[in-house]
Amino acid sequence: MGALLRFVSLRHLFDGPLRTALTICGVAVGVATLVGISSINRSVMAAFRSTIDTVAGKADVSIAGTATGFPEALLEQARATPGVQHAAGTLTVVAPVKGSPGESLYVMGIDFLDDGYFRSYEGVDRDVGKLNDDLEFLNSTDRMLVSERFAKAHGLRTGQTFQLVTKDGVKDFVVHGLLKESGPVTAFGGSVGVMYFASAQEAFGRGRVFDRVDVKVDPAVGWEPVVGALRSRLGPGFEVDRPDSRGASVETMVRSFQLGLNLGSAVALLVGVFLVYNTVSISVLQRRREIGTLRALGATKASIRSLFGLEAVLLGALGSAIGVPFGLVVGRGAISWVSDTVSQLYVRVNPQDVELGAVEVAGGVALGVLGSLFAALRPAVIASSVQPVEALRRDVAVGAGAVQVRSWPTFLGVGLFALAWPATLIPPPVENLPIGGYLCIFFVLMGATLLSPLLLRHLNRPLAGPGQVLWGISGRLAADNFARAPVRTAVPVSALSVGVAMSITIAAFVGSFQRSAEDWIRQSIPADLFVTSSAKVAGVQNQPMADAVGDELERFEHVSAVDRVRVFPTDVLGLRVYVISLIPEVYERRGRPTVLEGTLPSPEARARGLVTISENFARRRNLSVGSTFPIITPTGVHTWTVGAVIVDYTSDQGTVIIERQHFVRQFKDDQVDSYHVYVDDPSKIEAVRQRITERFGKVFDLYVLSNVELRDEAMNLVGSAFKVTWAMEVVAVLLALLGIINTLLAAVLDRTREIGLLRAVGADRAHVLKLFAAEASFIGLTGGLMGVGVGAVVGYVLTKVVGVQATGWNFPYHFPFETAAQMLLVAIVASTLAGLYPARRASRLDVVEALAYE
């Protein structure tokens, strides 16, 4: 086998260096995309986890409440619980950094005396151990130790001042010392500050509360009884758990974000597999005589199969070897692209933190090699069926793979289409993991691929006319050739169509979502101005403001109403839901929320605990009008009843809308994330905006957005969440173009004699050039059209099945006509361009040699 591989396969690969290079390049790009994406996924997860894990340190058990924290006294209760050896309370604040939009500092307020049992800090220029006696540090409310990374990023040294945004406005802080980036200081992408807890409570206006208490358990007692004891002692308003169990819902949380990424990388790999399939099938067709000779000389069927299998493995291994390190580059490049979005939606991530783990490397190599092997299976079987007698035949019909209607690809293709819709009915096995939807998409793509040769075979007639008109006789011949080897032509056509289809799918999904979200903002929150601090949109990144700001805003001239909106993330029924508190009198009178079920609760109903929830929360937790669910609050666990289900696109996890006065009372939180300001005279909006900026701009890191600007911002956020997915579709289309070059180069070889004949009967170089360019444009046209058709279907499935299962949102589907037209044009133009090189090669063939070619 080794000798066969060395003498036959390797020589063949070296004889067509360009085609071999294109294939290896294709595998490399596929693997790089896959590795890049899995490293992004890993680093996003790691970013989530690190804040949980590294901060938890050596804690056996941690106690957490809601985002507003819990009273200090609870620490003493925990300490007094039997089995608890040590307990330390921590206050955590994510404070936006003034002057660098989108960036926040993770500030931990700790008691160094207690904290030493759980975490260790290492000072750069200061002995952290001595801070307990450092009165300057303990007694000031503006001194903070910051991570070296943060200091370096902002050019800060000890003793220098920087500004953070707090709910009471922008405040100055002094760098008291630098911390090495290790242990808890690696959390939050290394953007960490440490203060004395009492100073932090004061500086950030948090009152005498902690956000978390870490507990070290007496090993003799064990953690289970201690958790039980703590739970019964503290009551139901707290989460008492092992620190590692807290990260469990992280997967659920980022899954909708990863949905697009995974889909994109799978498509890139799929197109890479197409490319290998293409190369190996071409190689089998072209080497029929060689295979026949080998068989005549005694090679067994099995050894022929192994030979082609090994060839593919070799290509796959080489491609993977290049692709894996390249994947790290892709990952880093892509994460810097999406880090803003991820930070805005979920958690801060740094491009430098993207790393390749053993899993990504092994996964990349395995998929590259196995994918290539898989792609080679069918061509290898075909190769092994070549009869020895074919070695003796002259003019073996090369590449003219006949397409039978009654053949297994047709049956399988039709079967997959038939199974596509039933597949969508499979319920997700895990929270928002739409296996059925993905299966359906896969079935549609594979079904279209399998049926494409049949379709192409019948396209010569419809294409011949336009071909003749556009390119003369060359166009007519190109149409014939196009349908002549449908099995081979089908591969680049399918690869291109998959790339085009997925671009259209993403455009359909994103476009449908954007349109619905835009309508929602316009209709449900028609405020004239939106006032936020530190981020344009209220969510993870903004800094809540004090309630008093609202009182002042209401007194502004021309301001007719102000809604005080708090967007409060908390865990409800296992989802990181946003509890939105607002003033229903403003919200319902000004906007027209789209009610899907029930009626918006009256003031009396609200007082009885009736709330409005978003459709996605309702769908994901199977809630309907009358259903009840608990929320843990600082004043205990409260049960709420669903009064109405409405359309709301604030969070993919779901939203619960609670009247502000009830929220403030129960959550002990009167901060405001976003002031929705209604102006009585539209011509005065600009003036009001200016006055708000003048009054609060200096105090807060303020953003005042008009309704249109808010909508634009929301559209951008959605668009940029899919930026990487888009890029991957571009990669897929590029890979498909490599496939077109590959196929046409092979066609040039196959038809060398024919080209010679054409030249002999008087065709000039331009005729031959046009012949292949026209064939390439037909590949582009059919691939594009097929892609548009498949994309329309898959886009519908993504929007109406996968999207609904993953996010719970069910928005109307809009076909992206503009993208479809663009992609069709791109497919045709790019394919024609890809065909130019093979066409040039064909036109430059020496006539005499071409005629003598066998």
Next chain:
Amino acid sequence: MIDVVDAVKVYRRGASEVRALDGVSLSVPKGQFLSVMGSSGSGKSTMLNLLGALDVPTSGSVRIDGREISKLPDDDLSRFRRERLGFIFQFFNLLPTLSAIENVLLPALLSGKARDVEEPRARALLEQVGLKGRWHHRPDELSGGEMQRVAIARALLGEPSVLLADEPTGNLDSKTGAEVLRLIREATRQRQLTVVMVTHDPRAAEVGDRLVRLADGRVVGDETVRQAA
């Protein structure tokens, strides 16, 4: 009228040189049917390539109808072939995707002529070679002899002044081969066509007016067919 003067063709094979034609001079008057014979490697295919404007000599000159073709650029050679020459090959070389009539029309279509103008002539030619009613058959639906008839019709469509045939019977049984030769002979005599036919087969060579024998790239014999017989 063909005039070859001291034609030399040198091929490079790696480091070595092969003199495929070594100073051949030959004159073929209009209307003559010339058969060229020679063993493998004698240079007969090279000569046909030069006469067919498929290749140019390394030195010497090749004139067809008074036109010196050895210095023509590639696209001019293509046009020359299209307008003045007709080819018949051993393996017929029909395009498999085209029907019989379309294969015949191919040179005209390459010249950009209108199909409806040329089609009646193509039909007439097919009828003349005995393929009436088989216009729309594709090559894989035709026998070897029929395919060669299509090739003959194709070669005649452009009203060439010279017809070049490369072993036209090499792939046919003797009866069909004789039939095809008769067709070529008749068709070219009517049209006063100059014919150069390369063949292995002495009986095929007898059909011509004159027989030139080549060996090692030189002319080693030149006789009228009656003498040869």
